[in-house]
Structures are given as structure tokens and as C-alpha cells.
Amino acid sequence: MIVAEQKPLNEIKSMLKGCKKVLAVGCGTCVTVCFAGGRQEVGVLSASLRMSTDLDGDVVNVDEAIVQRQCEAEYNAPLEAGLDEYDAILSLGCGVGVQSLAQQFPEKRVLPALNTKFMGYPAEHGVWEERCQGCGNCVLHLTGGICPVSRCAKSLFNGPCGGSQAGICEVDATTECAWHLICENQLKLGLFDEMMEVQPAKDWSSARDGGHRRIIREDVRIPDEEKA
Amino acid sequence: MSTMKYPAFTMPESNARPMSERCDSNLTRLLAADEFVVTGELGPPKGHDAEEVRKKARMLLGSVDAANVTDNQAAVVRMSSIAAGLIMMNEGVEPIIQMTCRDRNRLAMQADLLGAYALGIRNLLCLSGDHQSHGNHPGAKNVHDLDSMQFLRMVSDMREEGKFQCGEEISGGGLQLLVGGAANPFADPAEWRPYRLAKKGIAGADFVQTQLVYDMECFREYMKRVVDMGVAEQVKIIVGVGPLKSAGMAKFMRDRIPGMTVPDATIERMAGAVAGIDTEKKAERSAAWKAEGIKICIEQIQEMREIEGIAGVHIMAIEWEEAVKPIAEAAGLLPRPIMEV
Ligand code: SF4
Ligand code: SF4
Numbered sequence: 001m002i003v004a005e006q007k008p009l010n011e012i013k014s015m016l017k018g019c020k021k022v023l024a025v026g027c028g029t030c031v032t033v034c035f036a037g038g039r040q041e042v043g044v045l046s047a048s049l050r051m052s053t054d055l056d057g058d059v060v061n062v063d064e065a066i067v068q069r070q071c072e073a074e075y076n077a078p079l080e081a082g083l084d085e086y087d088a089i090l091s092l093g094c095g096v097g098v099q100s101l102a103q104q105f106p107e108k109r110v111l112p113a114l115n116t117k118f119m120g121y122p123a124e125h126g127v128w129e130e131r132c133q134g135c136g137n138c139v140l141h142l143t144g145g146i147c148p149v150s151r152c153a154k155s156l157f158n159g160p161c162g163g164s165q166a167g168i169c170e171v172d173a174t175t176e177c178a179w180h181l182i183c184e185n186q187l188k189l190g191l192f193d194e195m196m197e198v199q200p201a202k203d204w205s206s207a208r209d210g211g212h213r214r215i216i217r218e219d220v221r222i223p224d225e226e227k228a
Numbered sequence: 229m230s231t232m233k234y235p236a237f238t239m240p241e242s243n244a245r246p247m248s249e250r251c252d253s254n255l256t257r258l259l260a261a262d263e264f265v266v267t268g269e270l271g272p273p274k275g276h277d278a279e280e281v282r283k284k285a286r287m288l289l290g291s292v293d294a295a296n297v298t299d300n301q302a303a304v305v306r307m308s309s310i311a312a313g314l315i316m317m318n319e320g321v322e323p324i325i326q327m328t329c330r331d332r333n334r335l336a337m338q339a340d341l342l343g344a345y346a347l348g349i350r351n352l353l354c355l356s357g358d359h360q361s362h363g364n365h366p367g368a369k370n371v372h373d374l375d376s377m378q379f380l381r382m383v384s385d386m387r388e389e390g391k392f393q394c395g396e397e398i399s400g401g402g403l404q405l406l407v408g409g410a411a412n413p414f415a416d417p418a419e420w421r422p423y424r425l426a427k428k429g430i431a432g433a434d435f436v437q438t439q440l441v442y443d444m445e446c447f448r449e450y451m452k453r454v455v456d457m458g459v460a461e462q463v464k465i466i467v468g469v470g471p472l473k474s475a476g477m478a479k480f481m482r483d484r485i486p487g488m489t490v491p492d493a494t495i496e497r498m499a500g501a502v503a504g505i506d507t508e509k510k511a512e513r514s515a516a517w518k519a520e521g522i523k524i525c526i527e528q529i530q531e532m533r534e535i536e537g538i539a540g541v542h543i544m545a546i547e548w549e550e551a552v553k554p555i556a557e558a559a560g561l562l563p564r565p566i567m568e569v
Binding site: 153154155156157158159160161162163164165166167170171172177180183184187188192193195196198199200201202204 | 232233234235237329330334356357358359361362370372373374375376377378381382393410411412415416417420423424426427430431439486487
């Protein structure tokens with residue numbers, strides 16, 4: 001899922017400068033699961049903003065809304081009717097959610113209340129870890145099911161570097177060395193021989209380096225004449 | 229330590245040309261002739277004063293066969309290794325240019341290598357590079373377009389096939405560079421380390437230089453594995469040694485530098501060097517420590533010469549370059565042979 005966390009309150013307040021009334025919109029999917037932008041977080045943030053701006057003597061009225069999936073237009077459509085009264089939309093969706101709203105309601109300012117961090121996994125309650133960078137050419141079959149692109153600080157492809165120590169990455173004492181884990185897994189799976197094959201230079205054109213990415217699937221695409 | 233057993237491994241047959249034909253550097257000729265080589269290290273300045281490079285180069289001149297020029301070492305910005313290497317070369321010391329995967333993508337790497345080659349630089353050390361979070365620009369974007377194995381492979385193909393990484397021909401033919409990598413015998417997983425060295429050879433490394441070695445026992449074991457795999461026949465292994473400056477430095481290296489082991493006996497020996505010297509007599513203590521550090525280093529080099537599979541020593545005395553000469557001298561490594569083409 002997409003993992004995000006809330007921006008500091010002061011940063012959000014400074015984004016709201018000049019607004020009298022805003023609509024805070026949460027999202028019921030990823031950011032609900034990671035406790036960043038669900039119904040509850042919308043409620044708490046809205047209350048904090050009302051209180052804090054009131055204390056500052058320049059109150060911003062905040063209304064609350066939640067949509068099931070902010071990254072899809074059809075879920076956001078019902079918001080349109082009441083938008084006139086707001087100076088801005090404060091989105092508690094991920095970066096995709098924010099952009100969906102901005103694209104759908106071009107006459108409204110849409111502000112991000114979250115920092116979208118990564119595609120990750122809940123390692124334990126309250127701890128999320130990055131698992132994928134969407135490199136566009138998955139190598140997990142070669143790496144024991146552990147992603148070297150997102151989990152190795154140097155995105156290495158050919159085994160642990162000289163800084164791996166007791167299973168920990170040289171970059172940060174709290175992070176496991178992804179390649180240590182890959183070594184262990186490949187041994188367990190009887191696939192260590194693969195680790196001795198020099199993995200060739202990666203073609204990064206499938207990643208963000210290749211420019212803005214898009215997938216077109218003609219088999220599921222709706223022809224223009226039917227769209228109407 | 230892993231409880232799982234690593235499978236047996238033997239270095240595949242190499243079809244590489246003889247070492248002497250790969251490059252025309254002094255270091256190549258010595259390695260090809262099976263001379264026990266001595267390399268040193270020069271850290272370029274955090275500024276643009278060429279004289280600083282020249283001064284350090286003069287301290288190394290005559291004591292080493294070639295010297296590494298570090299590339300933004302520890303992710304701290306310094307004078308470019310190629311520029312400093314050229315200044316050093318003009319002082320008569322053959323450079324081994326270090327280049328990291330952290331700061332350059334494959335375009336920049338290849339362009340800089342063409343330039344370095346045009347300037348007469350012939351030895352290259354391919355590194356991943358320390359992570360920028362440890363350096364003085366922690367907010368920098370790191371590159372890691374290639375990893376160090378892929379980097380080695382690219383440069384070895386640039387030499388053997390005369391082609392860029394993309395497959396296009398290099399105009400004027402291949403770069404006859406001697407290509408090396410780094411090896412850390414003490415990093416984890418410990419069992420992996422000999423395999424990694426082997427893999428660097430497969431990727432195209434002509435030589436490797438190791439991290440500083442203090443723990444001889446561990447190192448002997450590592451070398452035994454490496455030799456048994458048949459790696460030393462294909463990759464020249466140059467061992468990193470360096471004089472300790474004080475007992476405190478020894479402890480710091482043991483406790484704080486990832487991938488570094490310093491045996492307790494060495495630390496005790498360093499501590500013992502100042503026995504009886506008043507703690508107030510700072511200069512005297514420092515001199516005693518340094519003398520002991522140099523002595524340990526010399527003994528180590530002598531031991532290294534007896535270990536199978538070692539092609540030479542890499543004496544690292546960063547910011548203490550003047551120590552290299554007395555060490556090389558007392559270890560019986562001077563004068564350095566010069567092998568003309
Ligand atoms: S290899 Fe690429 S696609 Fe696969 S998990 Fe890693 S970043 Fe994601
Ligand atoms: S220590 Fe492991 S995870 Fe960290 S950079 Fe090195 S190989 Fe990658």
C-alpha cells in the first residue's frame with residue numbers, strides 16, 4: 001500500500017493562509033490503513049486547525065469529508081456539488097489523491113496535508129517499511145523475494161557491500177541490510193549459485209528515469225465511440 | 229554468523245589476456261612480473277590548492293609503485309580524483325584513480341574515464357562509495373546507476389571490446405586501463421566475503437585492494453578461502469595496512485568503524501607503548517604511540533609476505549603520508565623497482 005504521514009500542523013496552517021473556509025477530504029483506502037488520512041485523522045486535523053487558527057485570531061472553518069478512493073474520479077464526483085463555498089480543498093489523500101482532486105476540480109486550490117512516503121508494508125503495529133520503488137522491471141525472483149532497489153541504500157544488484165555488519169546496513173543502525181537477508185534467503189532456497197552471476201547493468205528506462213510512465217492496455221480500454 | 233552452509237565454489241576458467249598486455253602502467257608491469265607491490269593513498273584537499281597535492285605526492289614518491297587518489301572520500305566534497313591524479317602524476321607518482329557509483333551515472337563515468345585516459349591516467353579503482361548521509365552533503369541525491377560489479381564489468385568491456393556500455397564503439401579503440409575493486413574481508417556476512425572477491429574477478433577486476441587489516445588471524449582464514457577458490461590466480465590481491473596513531477584511534481576503529489576489526493592484543497600493545505609516560509606529556513605519548521603503530525605495521529607487512537596469494541600491500545596513512553617511507557623502508561620494500569616498458 002501507499003504509506004504517508006501528516007505534515008506538521010504549522011506547515012498546513014501556512015498553506016491555508018488567506019482561506020476562510022476549507023474542505024478537508026480524507027481517503028478510505030491506503031492512508032486509512034496507515035492512520036494518516038482516514039476519517040479519524042480528518043477529524044483530528046480539522047479540530048486542531050479550527051482551534052489553532054482560532055487562537056491565532058484568524059479562524060479557518062474546516063468541514064470534513066471522506067471518499068473511499070481519492071485516486072479515482074468516480075469516488076470524488078459527489079464532492080463537486082458543495083465545493084463553491086470553500087476557498088480550498090485540503091486533501092488527506094496520498095499524492096495521487098491530491099492530484100486527482102486537482103485535476104477534477106481545476107477551479108479549486110487543492111492542498112496536500114500529507115507527505116506521501118513510499119509503497120510499503122506494516123512491519124508491526126505503528127511501523128511501516130518501504131518495499132517497492134516501482135522500478136518497472138521487477139527482480140524479486142533473483143533476490144529471494146527481497147527488493148534490492150528500495151531496501152538497499154545503494155540499490156545494489158550483486159550482493160552485500162563492504163559496509164554490511166551483523167545484518168545491519170551501514171547507512172542506518174536500525175535498518176536491516178537487504179542483501180544480508182537476500183543471501184540468507186537464497187541459501188535457504190538452494191539458489192545461492194545465482195548470487196555468483198554478475199547481474200548486468202539495470203535498464204532504468206522502465207523506472208522514473210525513463211520519463212513519465214503510463215500503461216496502455218488496449219484489451220481493457222473502452223473505445224472512444226463507446227465512451228460517449 | 230549464518231548457520232547455513234555456503235556451497236563450494238571454484239573460480240571459472242579465465243580467458244583474459246595476460247596481465248602484461250592489459251595496460252601499460254608501472255603498477256601493471258610490476259603485478260605482471262609478480263613483484264610484491266606497494267601502493268599508497270592520497271586524499272585530495274577540501275579546496276583548490278594544487279600545492280597540497282604536490283606536497284603529499286612528494287612524500288609518497290619513491291616509496292610506492294602507485295597511489296590511490298580518493299573520490300569524494302566519506303562523501304565529503306574534495307578536489308576531483310582525476311584532477312588531483314594528474315597533479316600527482318606530474319610529481320612522478322603514478323595515480324590509481326578512485327571513482328564511485330554514488331556520484332556519477334554511466335554517462336558521466338565513461339566521459340570522465342575517456343578524459344582521464346586522455347590525460348595519461350591508467351589505473352582505476354571502482355567503488356560503490358560511502359553513502360552520502362555520512363558526508364557533508366547529506367541532502368544530495370545519490371546515483372547508483374551501476375553497482376561496483378557492473379562498473380567493473382563496464383570498464384573491463386571498454387578495454388577488452390573497445391565498446392561503451394551501450395555497445396557502441398569507442399573511437400580510437402579500447403581504454404587500456406588496469407581495473408581494480410575494493411574488498412572488505414571483515415564485513416558481514418563473513419562467509420560471503422571470499423565469494424564477493426571472486427565475483428569481482430568474474431566481473432573484470434584485475435586487482436583488489438582490501439580494507440585495513442589488523443586482525444591477522446581472521447585475515448589468514450579469509451585468504452585461505454580465497455586461495456582455495458582459485459581467486460588469487462586471477463585477481464591480484466593487495467592488502468590494506470596502516471599505522472595506528474594511538475590507542476584511542478585503535479579503539480575507535482574497533483568500536484565505531486563498520487566492517488573493521490582490531491584485535492584486543494593490538495589495542496593492548498598500543499596502550500602499553502605509553503606505559504610509564506606521564507599523561508601530561510602529550511607530545512611524548514604521541515611519539516611513543518606513533519612509533520609503536522609504525523612497528524606493528526612493519527611486522528604485519530612482513531607477515532603478509534608469507535601469506536599465500538598476496539600480491540602486495542596498500543599502505544594507508546591518510547594525513548600521515550610521511551609515515552609511508554619509513555614503513556616501506558623497514559619492511560624491506562625499498563627501493564621500489566621501476567619497470568620500463
Ligand atoms: S524490483 Fe522494482 S518492481 Fe520489484 S519490488 Fe523492487 S522496486 Fe518494486
Ligand atoms: S549495507 Fe546492505 S543494505 Fe546497506 S548499502 Fe550495503 S548492501 Fe545495501
